[in-house]
Amino acid sequence: MEEQQYKHILVPIDGSKEAELAFKKAVAVAARNDGAELHLLHVVDTRAFQNISSFDTAMVEQVTETAKQTLDKYVDEAKKAGIxxxxxxxxxxxxxxxxxxxxPxxxxxxxxMIGATGLSAVERLLIGSVTEYVTRTxxxxxxxxxTGLDNK
Known part of the structure; x- marks a missing residue:
């Protein structure tokens, strides 16, 4: 039987602990799938800024800058792990x-590879988790x- 090979792995990163676990596991999977490409993705939810009367570009820039720092750190970590x-x-x-x-x-x-979100049942009901939507569509x-690398 031919082994499943993943060539293009996508990891959404939102700064959460769950996303960090997903990243660490993705690095391990990419290492096993020789030459796999690891792509980290951060999505700035523009809807979150719509309530602000003057669409504050400075705020969006700051959010983007914070995301860049996190992603740069993860890229370094992946490279150190041989990816x-x-x-x-x-x-x-x-x-x-x-x-x-x-x-995709x-x-x-x-x-x-996506982290399980830490939403409560009520929040999931009201807004629906990103993870749940992604798995469905x-x-x-x-x-x-x-779980972490030790599956705990």
Whole structure:
């Protein structure tokens, strides 16, 4: 039987502990899938800024800058772990759609590794988690990461 090979792994990064676990596991998976490409993605949810009367570009720039610092750190970490094929992008829009459809289409992603979100049942009911949406509508395989490298 031929072993499943993942070539283009996408990891959404939002600064959460869950996303960090997904990143660490993705590095391990990329290392096992020789020459796999690891793409980190941060989506700035532009809807969050719509309530601000004057669409505050300074605020968006600050959020983007913070994301860049986090992503740069992760890229370094991946390279130290021997993953040469690693990059990131920062997109703007609805995280659900960008993560599940837009970026995977563009990058020919074959695996999305996403952290389980820390939403309560009520929050999930009201807003629906990004993770839940991605697992339901993504164009490729999705692995929801709930545990660390020791699977705990």
């Amino acid at each position: 040469n094929n690693v990059d990131y992008s920062i997109e703007y829009g609805s995280p659900k759609v960008v993560i599940a459809n837009d970026v 289409d563009e990058l020919h992603t074959d695996l999305i 993504a164009v490729c395989d999705v692995l929801v990461v709930r």
